[in-house]
Every structure is written in C-alpha cells, then in structure tokens.
Amino acid sequence: MTDMFDIFIIGGGINGAGIARDASGRGLRVYLAEKGQVGSATSSWSSKLIHGGLRYLENYEFKLVAESLREREVIIKIAPTITKPLPFVIPHSKKLRSKILIRLGLFLYDNLGGKTKIPKSSKINFKINYTDILQKKFSEGFQYYDVQVDDKKLVEMNIDDAIKMGATIVENRKVINAKRVNHHWEITLDNNQKVNSKALINAAGPWINEIINNVLKVNAKKSIRLVRGSHIITKKLYDEEIAFTLQNDDDRIVFVIPYKDEFSLIGTTEVDVKSPDNPSISDDEKIYLINTINNHFIKQISQEDILDTFSGIRPLIEDFKDASKVTRDYIFDLNLENKNSPLLNIYGGKLTTYRKLSEKVMEELTPYLPNTKTKNWTASKKL
Numbered sequence: 153m154t155d156m157f158d159i160f161i162i163g164g165g166i167n168g169a170g171i172a173r174d175a176s177g178r179g180l181r182v183y184l185a186e187k188g189q190v191g192s193a194t195s196s197w198s199s200k201l202i203h204g205g206l207r208y209l210e211n212y213e214f215k216l217v218a219e220s221l222r223e224r225e226v227i228i229k230i231a232p233t234i235t236k237p238l239p240f241v242i243p244h245s246k247k248l249r250s251k252i253l254i255r256l257g258l259f260l261y262d263n264l265g266g267k268t269k270i271p272k273s274s275k276i277n278f279k280i281n282y283t284d285i286l287q288k289k290f291s292e293g294f295q296y297y298d299v300q301v302d303d304k305k306l307v308e309m310n311i312d313d314a315i316k317m318g319a320t321i322v323e324n325r326k327v328i329n330a331k332r333v334n335h336h337w338e339i340t341l342d343n344n345q346k347v348n349s350k351a352l353i354n355a356a357g358p359w360i361n362e363i364i365n366n367v368l369k370v371n372a373k374k375s376i377r378l379v380r381g382s383h384i385i386t387k388k389l390y391d392e393e394i395a396f397t398l399q400n401d402d403d404r405i406v407f408v409i410p411y412k413d414e415f416s417l418i419g420t421t422e423v424d425v426k427s428p429d430n431p432s433i434s435d436d437e438k439i440y441l442i443n444t445i446n447n448h449f450i451k452q453i454s455q456e457d458i459l460d461t462f463s464g465i466r467p468l469i470e471d472f473k474d475a476s477k478v479t480r481d482y483i484f485d486l487n488l489e490n491k492n493s494p495l496l497n498i499y500g501g502k503l504t505t506y507r508k509l510s511e512k513v514m515e516e517l518t519p520y521l522p523n524t525k526t527k528n529w530t531a532s533k534k535l
C-alpha cells in the first residue's frame with residue numbers, strides 16, 4: 153500500500169496552518185495542500201488584530217469575546233516577535249452609543265478574559281489629548297487595548313513549526329478531488345498526484361462550500377455568507393502609536409491603525425459578494441472609509457491619499473442578519489459516513505481564535521485517530 157497520512161488539510165490559511173502544527177506535535181502524519189502560497193488569502197487580508205472583538209458584545213457574543221480575550225493572552229506569549237499591544241481610542245458621540253453602554257462594554261472587555269498584563273481601559277479627555285488629531289466636536293472618549301499582529305507571518309510560523317515536526321506542506325497545489333476509498337480518503341491534486349489519508353479537513357476559508365460542492369461532491373450542511381471587507385492605506389495620519397475605533401452612523405466601526413511605521417491602515421467595510429475569488433475594493437467602499445476619517449479627524453483626506461488597498465472575504469455562517477451582526481464564531485461539521493475516514497468542515501473563525509480552534513479540531517478527531525497524543529501543547533510552546 154502507498155503512504156498513508158493521518159490527516160490531510162485542504163488550505164494553508166491560519167486555520168489550516170494552526171491545525172498542521174498542533175497535529176504534527178501530537179505525532180500525527182500531516183499533509184497540507186495550498187492552492188496558492190500559505191497565508192496569502194484571507195489570512196493576510198485581515199485588520200491584523202488579535203482582539204476580543206469589543207463590538208461583538210453588542211450582539212451578546214460573550215462566549216466568543218471571552219475565548220478571544222483569553223487567546224489574545226496566549227498569542228502574545230507564544231508569538232512575542234510579531235505581536236504588539238496597542239491603545240485604541242474611541243471618540244464618544246452622543247448620537248450613537250451612550251457612555252454607559254460603552255463603559256459597561258469596556259468593563260466586560262477588561263474582565264471577561266481573566267488575568268492579563270494588558271492595561272485596563274480608561275476615560276480620556278480630548279480637550280487635552282489628541283487635540284491636533286480629532287475635531288473639536290469630540291470632547292471625551294475612552295481608551296482600551298488590543299494587539300496588533302503580522303497576520304501572514306503568524307501563518308508562516310505555524311507552517312514552519314509543522315514542517316520541523318515532519319508535516320508535508322505543498323504550495324501551488326490545488327485539491328481537485330477527494331473521495332472515500334475503502335476505509336480512507338484518496339485526495340487528488342491538480343498535478344494528478346494522489347495522496348491517501350485517514351482523516352480529511354476542509355480548512356478552505358471562504359472556499360469551503362466550493363470544496364464541499366465541487367471537490368467532495370457532498371451536500372453542504374450549512375450555508376455561508378461571503379462578506380467582503382476592504383482596507384485603504386494612506387501615509388500616516390498622525391505620529392502617535394495609537395489606533396482609533398471610529399463609530400459610524402450606520403452603527404459600524406472603522407479602525408485606524410498605525411501600519412509599518414510610515415502608514416495608516418483604515419478599515420473595514422462589509423459588502424455581500426457571490427464569489428470568494430479576487431476580491432478588490434469598490435469606489436463606494438473607498439468613499440465610505442474616507443468619509444469616516446473626514447467626519448472625525450482634523451486632517452481631511454481624499455482618494456488621492458490612498459496609496460494602496462486590500463480586500464478579503466469573510467466566510468460567515470449565514471444566519472440572515474445584518475452583516476455586522478452575523479457571528480464571527482466558528483463551527484464544525486463532522487461527517488462520519490465512515491468512522492475510519494472522518495471529514496471535518498470548518499465554518500467561520502477569526503485569526504485570533506485559530507489556536508483554540510486547532511485544539512478543538514484535535515479533540516474532535518482524536519476518537520478516530522487512536523495514535524494521537526491527547527495532551528494539549530500549543531498554548532505554552534513559542535512559535
């Protein structure tokens with residue numbers, strides 16, 4: 153019989169990379185195929201934050217926020233060279249959220265994640281702070297902390313570790329077919345190479361249903377909603393090492409984040425799209441982001457100030473709400489048509505929760521892969 157892997161992973165984004173690292177460290181034989189380069193899709197088009205998601209508290213997503221805040225703590229510890237805590241300033245606007253609501257949200261944000269070295273939130277007076285950045289109509293606001301990350305590096309570091317522990321990672325190889333043969337999976341790559349594996353994981357991010365429909369040819373259990381988020385990059389709009397969380401009239405928020413020393417990263421938007429391929433920003437999105445800046449900052453910008461843009465597709469679990477209210481949590485769909493050859497489809501997720509997600513994937517699959525070392529290890533071992 154030809155080589156048999158324990159786990160085959162479709163997709164080398166943060167989720168696939170995290171699972172490859174975790175599984176290899178448990179002594180499993182792992183094969184990961186990525187159709188482009190690892191970390192080159194959604195996982196490098198994010199806002200580059202390891203964050204609890206302050207805004208999700210409005211949607212009562214306490215469990216997700218608590219898990220994300222705990223993970224924030226873990227990721228700073230295991231990836232200190234590519235993460236950095238950053239203060240986020242929220243200008244208060246009477247028309248939008250009340251002060252009480254924001255203070256309650258920040259209290260929860262300070263405490264839901266348990267013990268932390270990250271500073272707590274505070275009130276801030278704009279009559280003496282940031283007077284040269286914010287317009288005079290903002291007299292007070294709040295400050296809290298989140299963590300900035302190099303998202304692509306985070307993927308690459310997980311992949312490097314997986315390789316060191318024996319995983320096979322192939323790039324520029326698309327999975328074109330996967331079927332159960334006897335008691336295992338036979339996966340076909342676009343060079344017609346065939347790979348055998350006991351378990352199969354679909355970690356294709358926004359391409360998840362494309363894999364389910366065209367590669368696995370089974371019925372999708374969940375429907376997903378593809379929502380584009382775009383960022384613009386300008387020369388830095390101010391010198392301070394702080395980010396802003398700007399509230400818009402439509403209830404959405406936009407971040408302004410210091411980026412690579414010289415730039416400001418401004419995003420994001422939410423636009424429903426049909427295809428996960430080749431996302432790019434529309435003029436309307438550019439105008440929306442420019443207007444957000446111009447409604448808050450003294451410095452006014454126009455399309456000419458945009459140096460670069462990038463867009464990514466959020467694969468959200470469809471629950472027929474406004475895009476900003478749809479959960480950012482992940483769910484698994486475990487297919488056990490044959491218990492010897494489990495299939496796990498991963499829906500949704502965030503950069504922030506990839507490590508915990510990977511751990512839960514292993515818990516889910518361990519009963520079907522009896523050689524798996526069960527001890528969780530990724531929270532304490534530096535990348």
Ligand SMILES: Cc1cc2nc3c(=O)[nH]c(=O)nc-3n(C[C@H](O)[C@H](O)[C@H](O)COP(=O)(O)OP(=O)(O)OC[C@H]3O[C@@H](n4cnc5c(N)ncnc54)[C@H](O)[C@@H]3O)c2cc1C
Pocket residue numbers: 162163164165166167168185186187188189190191192193194195196197198199200201202203325326327328355356357358359363367380381382420463464465466500501502503504505
């Ligand atoms: C605009 C935006 C901002 C965001 N900001 C944040 C943030 O600040 N913090 C945060 O925590 N989260 C954020 N997120 C969410 C986060 O980026 C995603 O949840 C995460 O990157 C998804 O990772 P993934 O591995 O599931 O998908 P991806 O990174 O898309 O990886 C899936 C991979 O599968 C590959 N693939 C697809 N089909 C095949 C095939 N047939 N064969 C082989 N490979 C295949 C693709 O090429 C791709 O590389 C943001 C998302 C967006 C869109």
